[in-house]
Amino acid sequence: MSNQIIHRVQHLRELLKHAEATMQSISPLTELYPDLTVEDAYQVQLGAIEQKVQDGQRIVGKKIGLTSAAMQKLLGVDQPDYGHLLDSMAVSNKGTISLNRLFQPKVEGEIAFVLCKDLSGPFVTIEDVLEATDYIAPALEIVDSRITDWKITLTDTVADNASSGLFVIGEERFSLKDIDFPSIKMNLLKNGEVINTGYGSDVLGHPAKCVAWLANKLSQYNVELKAGEVILSGALSAAVAAEKGDQFTAEFSHIGKVEVTFK
Template identity: 65%
Template sequence: MAQIVEAYKHLLQAEKYKKSVAPLTDLYPDITIHDAYRVQMESIDQKVKDGQKIVGKKIGLTSFAMQELLGVDQPDYGHLLDGMDIPNGGSIPMETLFNPKVEAELAFVLKKDLIGPAVTVEDVLEATEYIVPSIEIVDSRITDWKIKLEDTIADNASCGLFTLGGQRFDPNGIDLTKIEMSLYKNGQFMNKGTGADVLGHPATCVAWLANKLTEYDVTLKAGEVILSGALSAAVVAQKGDVFTAEFSQLGKVEVSFG
């Protein structure tokens, strides 16, 4: 437990002074995935005590390319807090971030709890009130993104901020695997992806999360926002950049950096 607290305080120092820090996997070579989630929860628990509210979860490493890059065979997850929510079209001060990157994905907003360990894609769709297009701004307190799986998990799955589109859609009337997304930076096309690029189906990612959380006695709750995983590679953001993600059938979502 002492190591968990040390690791949590190490990351907290980075946040407090806005100065990146060394990877936990360098400082604690024996840190496990379970340890890393405990570090994450120490941080989240403290922020809740300080007045922030958990509003959802994010799923990371849902593409096979990213899993291969980090040498893992499963996604990871982090918590969304109310202070991370940026309005669609909003501007984010760069000085509040470390080394941000932008991803586009589908967000599920739940109308009922999802309790594992046997949640299916059908269960997810039935429990979803609506989906919206979203942008996640991933960020890392670890210097130069030199992370291993344990580092990103401890760092709340490298979650920084998120933005949700304004239009809501019933997921049962749309083939989510065929949703196409194009990401633009300052009007220039960056990359694209489809719903099939995240574990074959975005709802598969949400089902994975609901089932994974049973290991920690946590459930996905009605009203929560679930970011289901990036449909394409993250793109580095710099001061003055404007990012737009356009989704077939779902419209677009946009954010800028000031």
């Protein structure tokens, strides 16, 4: 990287770090640097995560975003993106989340893959993912953005750790045996009312295809998916804004449900 790009990447890391520390959202990064590339944005993310690990946090998995055709069209992209999951982001099933720790949270229902083997790209297939998966579980991802009013482009969200916030994994573990992933149905409920519905086929046709994409993408950065990591494979339906007192439940055919409350 040139000195100019190194300086830019460092500046954006500092801006996002300050936003997080002060709970004050910031303008889109692409307004400050209109020519910011996706590769630069990943360097912002990777450096920020590296700093958090040095500060004592632990990487426990990865998340995949922009897996639906609708979201890709909205941001004008033709591929997903990814972010890191840290131990500080985990919330227990049926737990309570204080809105004070979030900017503008939205909730998504997803299928979590927990690995029993490492996965290293660039030639990982759906079959490889299934073989490397210990179990799956229902999950909620609470996406969040340090960018004011969610005015994001692909590069903004990538730099901001793929607009990550928190995540919740159900306690029950489900074997992959006899699971037809594309036909899994998910209802997302807000305060007991079904808000939207999605299917496993809504994320690149198969949730494991999303995990394979991630393993192959990470190989560009000499990173691999590790045994024991949680991989959130992408939202099966649209994200729904969370407000004080809201309870969210994601109910999945075959793999149970997971829930969380905001206070």
